Amino acid sequence: MNFSSDNAWGAHPAVMHLLAEVNDQPMMAYGADPVTARAEAALRELLEAPEAVIRFVATGTAANALALAQLSPPYGRIYCHEDAHIETSECAAPEFISGGAKLVTLPGADGKIAPDMLAEAIRRGKGGGLIAGRNAAVSIANATEWGTVYSVDEVAELARxxxxxxxxxxxxxxxxxxxxxxxxxxxxxxxxxxxxxxLCFGGTKNGAMAAEAVVFFDPAQTEGFDYRRKQTGHVFSKQRFLAAQMLALATDGLWLRLARQANEKAQRLADGILAAGGALLVPVQSNAVFATLPSEAHRRARDAGAIYHLWPDKSAEGLDPVPLRLVAAWNTPDEDIQRFCATILG
Amino acid sequence: MNFSSDNAWGAHPAVMHLLAEVNDQPMMAYGADPVTARAEAALRELLEAPEAVIRFVATGTAANALALAQLSPPYGRIYCHEDAHIETSECAAPEFISGGAKLVTLPGADGKIAPDMLAEAIRRGKGGGLIAGRNAAVSIANATEWGTVYSVDEVAELARxxxxxxxxxxxxxxxxxxxxxxxxxxxxxxxxxxxxxxLCFGGTKNGAMAAEAVVFFDPAQTEGFDYRRKQTGHVFSKQRFLAAQMLALATDGLWLRLARQANEKAQRLADGILAAGGALLVPVQSNAVFATLPSEAHRRARDAGAIYHLWPDKSAEGLDPVPLRLVAAWNTPDEDIQRFCATILG
Amino acid sequence: MNFSSDNAWGAHPAVMHLLAEVNDQPMMAYGADPVTARAEAALRELLEAPEAVIRFVATGTAANALALAQLSPPYGRIYCHEDAHIETSECAAPEFISGGAKLVTLPGADGKIAPDMLAEAIRRGKGGGLIAGRNAAVSIANATEWGTVYSVDEVAELARxxxxxxxxxxxxxxxxxxxxxxxxxxxxxxxxxxxxxxLCFGGTKNGAMAAEAVVFFDPAQTEGFDYRRKQTGHVFSKQRFLAAQMLALATDGLWLRLARQANEKAQRLADGILAAGGALLVPVQSNAVFATLPSEAHRRARDAGAIYHLWPDKSAEGLDPVPLRLVAAWNTPDEDIQRFCATILG
Amino acid sequence: MNFSSDNAWGAHPAVMHLLAEVNDQPMMAYGADPVTARAEAALRELLEAPEAVIRFVATGTAANALALAQLSPPYGRIYCHEDAHIETSECAAPEFISGGAKLVTLPGADGKIAPDMLAEAIRRGKGGGLIAGRNAAVSIANATEWGTVYSVDEVAELARxxxxxxxxxxxxxxxxxxxxxxxxxxxxxxxxxxxxxxLCFGGTKNGAMAAEAVVFFDPAQTEGFDYRRKQTGHVFSKQRFLAAQMLALATDGLWLRLARQANEKAQRLADGILAAGGALLVPVQSNAVFATLPSEAHRRARDAGAIYHLWPDKSAEGLDPVPLRLVAAWNTPDEDIQRFCATILG
Structure with missing residues (x-):
């Protein structure tokens, strides 16, 4: 019963299969191989973006920080939610990789930035002039760190x-x-x-071992990006093994099927929590559940071996109800979910 | 009637005099001169800190960023007030010079950090572990960006x-x-x-042309600092001209006399504003006045040629009353103050 | 007949097998898994270094740059051969990751630094004082970029x-x-x-997909290293997949067997080149061959489909004899070698 | 008899006079003052470059590193002479301020880069592709670190x-x-x-206290430069004091007169050295003399109190003849020169 993270679970058989296949023959290093070309093409098709520039890296932190470094000069201001992964969980990688850019954080319900708050922050940043640094980029996560989801309209409004x-x-x-x-x-x-x-298109949490794609929809924004990737140690010599993972996910809609599975499993976990007298901290819109659980139920779950994080950290131990976070993966066993739900129901 | 900034006003005659005196003879470059030695000694005496390591730079941003880079690794977390100069007004120099450190901002009344909020933020930062970066330093400004002042006890509590x-x-x-x-x-x-x-001990706003001292009270914390200063272009070849400014200020208590003068002038500006129906946004405790003024009085002042900033920026124009900031320098003419007060009184 | 690089060839079956095994079950993310612990232990045993701190990354550039950033401050001087990979082939990653350190390059026969030249360069660097930066580290590659090898005594002399x-x-x-x-x-x-x-202990070129180990023999030198790794995006969430590759190589001496195979294959390539009237540019001591080949033989090899790099780049095309580089991998097919040798023999 | 450096000597009376004049009245901070405007205009006129963008900083290291950071991305290659000041004497400031750019050094007689060597290095850099970094800039010093001078034609050839x-x-x-x-x-x-x-147009060594101008002849190359300057702590709040120094030098050809004086003084020092049996290491073309002196003459000079550097450092003590460097300033006393020449003549 491991609900600690989608990172706790492995790669899909189709990924493993393609890796083995790619492994069978020699290919030119540093991306000059047919698998990379096919993976890029597959992702462009998936995104219906024939002009998009696609690059593969192995970690989400690398993907985000490199993309932001590309969009912001060292003296840039990057607006994001105060709970954004890039702010709370990447050890200042965006600051480092960009060479000094400042993350300007905004509060917002359900882990989402509100349009008027963004507009006002951008206005103030601009008003600050030289000493404030230069407005450069806005970063949103979808799904967010809270597992909530921006609708297409919400994204479009922030984009506007x-x-x-x-x-x-x-x-x-x-x-x-x-x-x-x-x-x-x-x-x-x-x-x-x-x-x-x-767009940093994630694969790692969704059926890959370690594979993320950085996607620029406008090639004009990619000037020098490959040098940046190399200079940070994120160009793989055997890049075909990164590409193969993404290719497998992009084939036959696997990426979407796996995500749907994970979302459904999270929904079932949420239902179980509600049934056990718990409450949701935010709506469950993807594969993460932020909720509180009566401490008695929490104790039973722990005793039964369930693994999950208290929220925001273990200092929550002892509270009643207990705030916690559960994450479902594409292959979280249904038996585990049923057992967890039964256990907390008591 | 220039109340725009203490930076608008020049250097004290004693500073100019010493610069001329130093100019008269050749001296070894890069700080191997007697003026630098005397200035360091004078500052150590002023601070009653015989072991302190003192280094001179020309700007406050350089002083702050270099000091913080010394106290924090690139992956460090530096806690400061959300209105701190290092956060709002240094174009991410601390992030840049430190090589990526993150400023973690805290709200707080009157521009001051509250002890319990600091303690909680530090605790959360530590709880974040690897992904949060490593707790490294706390930065406070005294006087603050709001012109308010931490008492000795308040500093001691934050230091604890x-x-x-x-x-x-x-x-x-x-x-x-x-x-x-x-x-x-x-x-x-x-x-x-x-x-x-x-401590970044300021001279520029207090009677110098451009001179700040970075003071480390524990020599053990200065490892490599001179290289850092050189690598950022902040080592002057003719360093004696920086040192001379500080030496003049440190001699016979000039630094304190000038500051006292500036504070008193600010107090008189505040009194005039109150008399004219204005209100203080925060208590006036140093040489800056943050206040609102009836728009009518503001209009009269502008018409009479008074120069000051609207607060937080010119978007405040049109409000009634008008929020504004006035700063007094050691040599703001008393006539200017009287005339301003009379003008806004109407 | 792909002799372009050892990076052109895939992973050993034992690596693939262990990856599949690890994939079968959930494990805690970010290295808190038993595979990582086992791989670290195996490498410590392999190195007979029970106190060593071991960390896994995916690329050699990341490994080198992170290690050097750990050993050198931003204002440090790092001495290396002028043909070192860190100087010629990592897009200034050491400079970037270290935050500005300077690579000071030394000439030297066969890609190797000569002790007296190193001693003199270090002496001059120290003599340069503040403006030169601070002497911090020496970096050697073994095997070198030229495929030559420092003996134990040679390493010991440079280390002294x-x-x-x-x-x-x-x-x-x-x-x-x-x-x-x-x-x-x-x-x-x-x-x-x-x-x-x-030590950056390579796996990628020697039977892994993408796995390198950074090894610090003195734990005192590792302060903050994990933050550094995270801040550059080199901490894998599913780190067990990196660790598994290294674990497979470290098991039953696989790493050494594969390297021996590759070396022997290179030797056979060299023999064939000599037989065909070519000449070695440097002695063949590991798995790379730098040689010249009569242009006629080169043409035949190309026509037969052999893939290898001209040296130092394709501007060498047209020379007679043609300088070139061939690299053998652990699994370069013996038939390919035989066929290549026969082809160039004419 | 201080021939240690032009940095050992002070500012010209015209500079001091203008500083005092500027000090007399309040002016807006951060460059929004009339002195800055006049100084920029004067320099544009001096350079016959009405479109040039001019910015003032206080140190040569800052000027060079900021200019290079503007011309090169973090992954750029900057070609320079192996004895260039930016390579040997700025503590890796270009690497730091640019965020990681690599200085690629070239040998060359008399401290000057040879055109064919530059062309070949650029070609190889380009051939290196992604892993080499991207060719970005060439940096030459005029006068060079050896006091030699590139002619207009030589500059033009390198520029081509x-x-x-x-x-x-x-x-x-x-x-x-x-x-x-x-x-x-x-x-x-x-x-x-x-x-x-x-162009980094120096003032400090030529009659100023601390003032350098960074000049971009094409405004299109200055995008974001002011932010860069601010982020590194090189924007002065009382910028008029920097500008005033440059304005004084740019007025009535003072800059050129002072330089001519210094050059002539150096020539006389060289003549004296030759007369005393010494020899020049490179031709004397500006205000520095690199020469050898019979050790007997050197001893007499030292005994008489003459100050100068042995070359390249004090390890030269004890050699016969002794290699040394003397630098003349605009105001090196003629008596000092005569006395030095007489002393070494014996």
Whole structure:
């Protein structure tokens, strides 16, 4: 009963199969191989973006920080939610990789930035002039760190404000598939058609071992990006093994099926929590559940071996009800979910 | 009637005199000159800190960013007020010079950090573990960006929390003299005796052309600092001209007299504003006045040629009353103050 | 007949097998898994270094740059050969990741640094004082970029000079296994026993998909290293997949067997080149061959489909004889070698 | 008899006078003052470059590193002489301020880069592709670190190669005035007309306290430069004091007169050295003399109190003849020169 993270679960058989297949023959290093070309093409098709520039890296932190470094100069201001992964959970990688850019954080319900708050922050940043640094980018995560999801309209509204001010819009899509599955929209609708400039399309949490794609929809924004990737140590010599993972996910809609599975499993976990007298901290819209559980139920779950994080950290131990976070993966066993729900029901 | 900034006003005659004197003879470059040695000694005496390591730079941003880079690794977390100069007005210089450190901002009344809020933020930062970055330093400004002043006890309380958590305490003292003058305490009491590790002792706003001292009270914290200063272009070849400015200020208590003068002038500006039906936004404790003024009075002042900033920026134009900021310098003419007060009184 | 690079060839079946095994069950993310612990232990045993701190990353550039950033401050001087991979082939990653350190390059026959030249360069660097930056580290590669190998005594002599001057010794071991196999010495003899402080132990070119280990033999030198790794995006959430690759290589001496195979294959390529009237540019001591080939033989090889790089780049096309580089991998087919040798023999 | 450096000598009376004048009245901070405007205009006129963008900083290291950071991305390659000040004497400031750019050094007689060597290095850099980093800029110093001078034609030839390859040409002009005076050419002829993109026009060594101008001849190359300057702590709040120094030097050809004086004094020092049986290491073309002196003459000079540096450092003590460096300033007393020459003559 491991609900600690989608990172706790492994890769899909189709991914493993393609890795083995790729392993069988020699191919040119550093991306000059046919698998990389096929993976890029598959992702462009998936995104209905024939001009998009696609690059593969192994971690979400690398993907986000490199994309932001591309969109912001060292003296840039990058607006994001105060609970954004790039702010709370990447050890200042965006600051480092960009060479000094400042994350300007905004509060907002359910982990989402409110349009008027964004507009006002951008206005104030601009008013600050030289000493404030230069407005450069806005970063949103979809799904968010709270597992909530921006609708296409919500993305479009933030994109409108962003573009009007001359900034670029970055989307941290570590769980982009979960967001798209949740909304029932296409990848294109949720990204470039809504105004996203750069998308980090996550694979790791969704059936890969370690594979993320950085997608720039406008090639004009990619000047020097490959050098940046190399200079940070994120160019793989055997890049075909990164590409193969993404290719497997992009084939036959696997990425979306897996995300849908994970979302449904999270929904069942949420239902079980509600049935056990718990309460949701935010709506469950993707594969994460933030909820409180009566401490008695929590104790039973722990005793039965269930693994999950208290929220925001273990200092929550002892509270009643106990705030916690559960994350479902594409392959979280249904038996585990049933057993967990039964256990907390008591 | 220029109340725009203490930066608008020039250097004290004693500073100019010493610069001329130093100019008269050749001296070894890069700080190997007797003026630098005398200036360092004078500042150590002023601070009653015989072991302190003192280095001179020309700008407050350089002083703060270099000091913080010394106290924090690139992956460090630096806690500061959300209105701190290092956060709002240095174009991410601390992020850049430190190589990526994150400023974690805290709200707080009157531009001051509240002890319990600091303690909680430090606790959460530590709880975040690897992904949050490592707790490194706390930075406070005294006087603050709002012209308010931390008392010795308030500094000591923040220092206690900081030290207990194993962090270092930085004080942005661009207006340190104004704070000391306001409180009627010694430089030692307000700095190392209260627990400050690194002090940026400002000269520029207080009678110098361009001179700031970075002071480390514990020599063990200065490892490599001179290289850092050189690598950022902040080592002057003719360093004696920086040192001479500081030496003049440190001689015969000039630094304190000038700050006292500026504080008194600000007080008179505040009195005039209150008399004219204005209101203070925060208490006037140093040489800055944040206040509102009836728009009618504001209009008269502008018509009479008074120069000052609307607050937080010119978007405040048109409000009634009008929020504004006035800053007094050591040599703001008393006639200007009288005329301003009379003008707004109508 | 792909002799372009050892990066052109895939992973060993034992690696693939262990990856599949690890994939079967959920494990805690970010290295808190048993595979990581086992891989670290296996590498410590392989190196006979029970105190060593081991960390896994996916690329050699990341490994080198992170190790050097750990051994050098931003204002440090890092001495290396002018043809070192860190100088010529990592897009200034060491400069970037370290935050500005300077690579000071030294000439030297066969891609190797000469002890007296190193001693003199260190002396001059120290003499330069503040403006030169601070002497920080020496970096050597074993095997070198030229495929040559430092003997244990040669490493020890450079280490002695390095240590005497208070610097740290880094070894780029992208092909460390090839060097150890070539010399017939143990990993310990060729690293910490000879005076190496930090070793980048390569897996990618030697039977892994993408896995390198950064090894610090003195835990005191690892302060903050994990933050550094995270801040550059090099901490894998599913780290067990990195660790598994290394674990497979470290098991039952696989790393050494594979390197020995590759070295032998290179030797056979060299023999064929000599038989065909070619000449070696440097001795063949590991798995790379730098040689010239009569242009006629080169043409035949190309026509037959052989893939390899001209040296130093394609501007060599048209020369007679043609300088070129061939690299053998652990699984370069013997038939390919035979066919290549026969083809160039004419 | 201080011949240690032009940095050992003070500012010209005209500079001191203008500083005092500027000090008399309040002016807006951060460059929004009339002195800055006048100084920029004066320098544009001096350079016959009405479109040039001019910015003032206080140190040569800041000027060079900021200019290079503007011309090169973090992953850029900057070609320079192996004895260039930016390589040997700025503590890796270019690497730091640019965020990681690599200085690629070239040998060359008399401290000067040879055109064919530059062309070949640029070609190889380009051939290196992604892993080498991207060709970005060429930096030459005029006068060079060896006091030699590139002629207008020599600059133009290097500029042609630079531009043809799509790179930008930076000129470290810490002693630009000395070079122009030596050649008898205009500032325009020696800079933009010869193909220089960015010129660091030195004032500090030539009659100022601490003032350098960064000049971009093409405004299109200055995007974001002010932010960069602010983010590194190089924007002065009382910028008028920097500008005033430059304004004084730019007025009535003072810059050129002072440089001519210094050059002539150096020539006399050289003549004296030759008369005393010494020899020049390189031709004396500006205000520095690199020479050897019989050790007996050296001993007499030292005994008489003459101050100068042994070359390249004090390890030269004990050699016979002794290699040394003497630098003349605009105001090195003629008596000192006569006395030195008489002393070494014996």
């Amino acid at each position: 404000i962003t573009r009007q001010a001359g900034l670029a819009l970055h989307m941290d899509g570590a769980r982009f598939a979960n967001a798209a599955a949740s909304l029932g929209v296409t990848a294109a609708e949720l990204s470039w058609r809504a105004g996203v400039d750069a | 929390i900081t030290r207990q958590a194993g962090l270092a305490l930085h004080m942005d003292g661009a207006r340190f003299a104004n704070a000391a003058a306001s409180l009627g305490v010694t430089a030692a009491e307000l700095s190392w005796r209260a627990g400050v590790d690194a | 000079i390095t240590r005497q001057a208070g610097l740290a010794l880094h070894m780029d071991g992208a092909r460390f296994a090839n060097a150890a196999a070539s010399l017939g010495v143990t990993a310990a003899e060729l690293s910490w026993r000879a005076g190496v402080d930090a | 190669i630079t531009r043809q390859a799509g790179l930008a040409l930076h000129m470290d002009g810490a002693r630009f005035a000395n070079a122009a005076a030596s050649l008898g050419v205009t500032a325009a002829e020696l800079s933009w007309r010869a193909g220089v993109d960015a």
